[in-house]
Amino acid sequence: MRDRQAELAAVDRLLTIMDELREQCPWDKKQTLQSLRHLTIEETYELADAILEDDLQEIPKELGDLLLHIVFYAKIGSETGDFDMASIANGICDKLIQRHPHIYGDVEVADEEEVKRNWEKLKLKEGKKSVLEGVPKSLPAMVKANRIQAKVAGVGFDWEAPHQVWDKVQEELQELQTEVRAENKERMTDELGDVFFSLINYARFLGIDPESALEKTNKKFMARFQYLEQKAQENGASLQDMSLEEMDVFWEQAKKHQ
Structure with a gap:
């Protein structure tokens, strides 16, 4: 059972330790947003591995490592006056409330898919010029393809049934074979990319994470x-x-x- 006071006390303890490390530890003193970036990516992959292995002992350890990075970034931001833990937490709270009008407003939704569609519409109202603006450029290609497809589906640009997507996979495979027979390396590369993209889309329709x-x-x-x-x-x-x-x-x- 959750103990809210214990949770708050633990986060406060971590913030205090971070203050002490930033002030006293030579390594922690030197870190910047840029120097921590690649370490954060590594920690995220370590968490992903633990989740994939369903290692319930390792998952909380990796979550702790990732939480430390968030607190570290917040500490650095507070030193420059650009942001801190409070502004980070309040920012995401405000976003969650704004993007869940079916919980905090009077909007009614029928199912999960309608929630996703509303989410993308709200982001466009917030000033985003494209639904694809939120796809990080540095994502691995497979993860990026999955996110692209999910985002455009959120505004209705999608197939209606899995069999249509499978037909597209078959079509792309045939086009790949045509270029293989023609020994056109550049076109083979293009068509193989299309095959991967279609298979990732098919995985999404099956409810399977391709990565x-x-x-x-x-x-x-x-x-x-x-x-x-x-x-x-x-x-x-x-x-x-x-x-x-x-x-x-x-x-x-x-x-x-x-």
Whole structure:
């Protein structure tokens, strides 16, 4: 059960520690918004890994690391007078209230999809010229494609049913094969990008996060290949000297062990 006073006290403790570290620790004194950026990205990926592994012991640790970064940025902002923890928290509170008129106003919504559509409309009213303005430029391509598709869908630019998206995937695959046969590398690259984009869109219609799905496959492949390496070593064999048929025996064993 949540203890609001304990939560507030813990955040206050973290803010106090941050003040002390910024004042007394040589490393913390030197940090800037720019120097922390890549570390924040790393911490975010570490949290994402813990979530993917459903590691409930590691998730709160990684959340703590990420919270520390937020507090660190807030401390730096307070030193320049540009922002602080209060303005950050109040800013997101104001945004949440403004973008949830179905909770804090008199707007009625039928379902989750209508909430998403209203969210994008409200952002445009706030002065954004494009619904795509909120897509970070530095996102990995797969994540970016997923966000682009979700955002345009929020204003009604979308397919009506999954089978239409699958038909588009098939169409893009055929176009890719045409360019493969023509050995046109530049066009192959374009068409392969279209295939990926269509598959990511199809994943969205299936309610599957494509980044998580691919990462699960990465982990599955790595586990199987490492099993293959282990078995080869146990048998005194080298992968370089084994045939594909010989390696496939261990590969099939690895699939049964997962």
